[in-house]
Amino acid sequence: xxxxxxxxxxxxxxxxxxxxxxxxxxxxxxxxxxxxxxxxxxxxxxxxxxxxxxxxxxxxxxxxxxxxxxxxxxxxxxxxxxxxxxxxxxxxxxxxxxxxxxxxxxxxxxxxxxxxxxxxxxxxxxxxxxxxxxxxxxxxxxxxxxxxxxxxxxxxxxxxxxxxxxxxxxxxxxxxxxxxxxxxxxxxxxxxxxxxxxxxxxxxxxxxxxxxxxxxxxxxxxxxxxxxxxxxxxxxxxxxxxxxxxxxxxxxxxxxxxxxxxxxxxxxxxxxxxxxxxxxxxxxxxxxxxxxxxxxxxxxxxxxxxxxxxxxxxxxxxxxxxxxxxxxxxxxxxxxxxxxxxxxxxxxxxxxxxxxxxxxxxxxxxxxxxxxxxxxxxxxxxxxxxxxxxxxxxxxxx
Amino acid sequence: xxxxxxxxxxxxxxxxxxxxxxxxxxxxxxxxxxxxxxxxxxxxxxxxxxxxxxxxxxxxxxxxxxxxxxxxxxxxxxxxxxxxxxxxxxxxxxxxxxxxxxxxxxxxxxxxxxxxxxxxxxxxxxxxxxxxxxxxxxxxxxxxxxxxxxxxxxxxxxxxxxxxxxxxxxxxxxxxxxxxxxxxxxxxxxxxxxxxxxxxxxxxxxxxxxxxxxxxxxxxxxxxxxxxxxxxxxxxxxxxxxxxxxxxxxxxxxxxxxxxxxxxxxxxxxxxxxxxxxxxxxxxxxxxxxxxxxxx
Numbered sequence: 001x002x003x004x005x006x007x008x009x010x011x012x013x014x015x016x017x018x019x020x021x022x023x024x025x026x027x028x029x030x031x032x033x034x035x036x037x038x039x040x041x042x043x044x045x046x047x048x049x050x051x052x053x054x055x056x057x058x059x060x061x062x063x064x065x066x067x068x069x070x071x072x073x074x075x076x077x078x079x080x081x082x083x084x085x086x087x088x089x090x091x092x093x094x095x096x097x098x099x100x101x102x103x104x105x106x107x108x109x110x111x112x113x114x115x116x117x118x119x120x121x122x123x124x125x126x127x128x129x130x131x132x133x134x135x136x137x138x139x140x141x142x143x144x145x146x147x148x149x150x151x152x153x154x155x156x157x158x159x160x161x162x163x164x165x166x167x168x169x170x171x172x173x174x175x176x177x178x179x180x181x182x183x184x185x186x187x188x189x190x191x192x193x194x195x196x197x198x199x200x201x202x203x204x205x206x207x208x209x210x211x212x213x214x215x216x217x218x219x220x221x222x223x224x225x226x227x228x229x230x231x232x233x234x235x236x237x238x239x240x241x242x243x244x245x246x247x248x249x250x251x252x253x254x255x256x257x258x259x260x261x262x263x264x265x266x267x268x269x270x271x272x273x274x275x276x277x278x279x280x281x282x283x284x285x286x287x288x289x290x291x292x293x294x295x296x297x298x299x300x301x302x303x304x305x306x307x308x309x310x311x312x313x314x315x316x317x318x319x320x321x322x323x324x325x326x327x328x329x330x331x332x333x334x335x336x337x338x339x340x341x342x343x344x345x346x347x348x349x350x351x352x353x354x355x356x357x358x359x360x361x362x363x364x365x366x367x368x369x370x371x372x373x374x375x376x377x378x379x380x381x382x383x384x385x386x387x388x389x390x391x392x393x394x395x396x397x398x
Numbered sequence: 399x400x401x402x403x404x405x406x407x408x409x410x411x412x413x414x415x416x417x418x419x420x421x422x423x424x425x426x427x428x429x430x431x432x433x434x435x436x437x438x439x440x441x442x443x444x445x446x447x448x449x450x451x452x453x454x455x456x457x458x459x460x461x462x463x464x465x466x467x468x469x470x471x472x473x474x475x476x477x478x479x480x481x482x483x484x485x486x487x488x489x490x491x492x493x494x495x496x497x498x499x500x501x502x503x504x505x506x507x508x509x510x511x512x513x514x515x516x517x518x519x520x521x522x523x524x525x526x527x528x529x530x531x532x533x534x535x536x537x538x539x540x541x542x543x544x545x546x547x548x549x550x551x552x553x554x555x556x557x558x559x560x561x562x563x564x565x566x567x568x569x570x571x572x573x574x575x576x577x578x579x580x581x582x583x584x585x586x587x588x589x590x591x592x593x594x595x596x597x598x599x600x601x602x603x604x605x606x607x608x609x610x611x612x613x614x615x616x617x618x619x620x621x622x623x624x625x626x627x628x629x630x631x632x633x634x635x636x637x638x639x640x641x642x643x644x645x646x647x648x649x650x651x652x653x654x655x656x657x658x659x660x661x662x663x664x665x666x667x668x669x670x671x672x673x674x675x676x677x678x679x680x681x682x683x684x685x686x687x688x689x690x691x692x693x694x
Contacts (some may be wrong), residue, residue: 057513057517057518057519058518058519059520059617061518061519061520062519097518098518192664219663220663220664221658221663222664224622224623226609226613226615226620226623227408227412227612227613227655227658229408229412229655230405230408230409230654230655230656230657230658230659230663231658231659231663233401233404233405233408233659234401234659234660236401236404237401250520250615253615254613254614254615257614261531261538261540261542262404262538262540263531263533263538278520278522281522282522282523282524282525282614282615283458283522283524283525283614284525284529285522
């Protein structure tokens, strides 16, 4: 470095004025552009740019796509009704392919190149956690539609979510295991590669043991595993009344199929990571999962006028019933629009302040109030699998 | 005790598939002395070929399942030969490192093309072979595990026959022993190498088909993890040695399963690699490999 520095430095010095001129022209050019394309984080007159990062392809694509479709529907409805503050919303979406380490890059691009005023995303807690420090650093509010791990919003005061968190979900499932499944001895099978899975397992165990239940086996796997027979054989040997699997749908089906092959007949149950049509795809999946349950945020069968209206417009647009991820994706965009409206200006800091004050917001997934930790307090829904279909079971209030 | 036997069956059935993949690494190493890193992606292509071929059969049947497997074996044999002709043959006189890096390139190419063609989402693999479960005392055995073991044994028997009893097998061994001398004796080296690639790729495809049959969720990256384990198995057994690769695959399958079923389940891969290091410390050529004096 010291060898090559003098010539470089002298070239720089010789051409310093040219550099200065070039910089000045560039800056002027950029400044000159700004009003005309009306973007900017600030109070232009064009569309308000909103960023979204989602797992549109890859392992958790079903989640990303549902969530994205919900978000798009919300943005379209808002724009059709005249937009926010008289301006249209422009949604800019980045796909992280369900991969680790892609989300930070995607969000950096959204903030620095596209100049979005807020970021929506992601479903998986692990990937929301990758993006959160960046949003916090640039002071751009991030709303996660459905990351339930408590750590996500602890990353800073610009990070919000429109879903409940895992301590609540763990409590709901622990109560459900005892009251409805009548289970006294439960085995837990955790994906140690996913913060979501580890967190939910911990909260479930705390509550279940606290209420007098017994955890008879704790087995682990990682997200590249396809063979679970070793863990399941160990679980079978302790004869649990039920098995709790807080994992993502991409592996849950394989787990339950293999459990049935080993002759484990007890019900399996888990969290919102289960909810995707892919869970029941393929021959034998429906039969294997018969009588299993999971907790989630929303069911298209739940009895609320707001939800019914949403189900109707979603079906009209996509030809399928919305799932929880779609409802939360929809609510995340709706809440953002509401906050911009309350702020009266599309500035990240003001939007953040308004988001923090959200109270009794009427979303399609239920009434929500954001607490001091920027988490939504709202009810959970339990869905069972009957005859190869998701069937609404009950609603549990906080 | 019954739990131990159950785990043994679980481990052998995964190990059988590792063995099928490991043999492909070992065959190519035997004749060309390099590691074909694209092999695990040929395995993946084998699964996807099975997925599309399997759609032709609505009902699971033995005839249908075997046909689907043969179709994907044939398709991958052709793919393996094409890869060798296009990517490796022009580099045969170059250093081994060049070919090795090309192999990594081919692997990435296959993964990315697969993402474009098949999509990046997981897909459900159809039931192509009938499946039931048997109750043997306290043991519950899935027919899937038995089918995987049975098919693997048949394929290994066939391979053994080809390598030891046929003219082309004799030629393969000759090329592996000394390519220059084999060429001087009139053995068509290029054709033998193509055949070896085809054979190894067909076994990978069979492995891919059985893998998807046992774990019916497939995606373009599915080859990476089993490919790495199978590579370790090939080295463990003594790379270049077919029986060694099969033995290494079965051993790793059983050890992995035993560790996963214990309380040290998160240490599974660490234990597999520590084992590899220990074996290589005491037997540098692997369990069944023979030490070759390097001429300097």
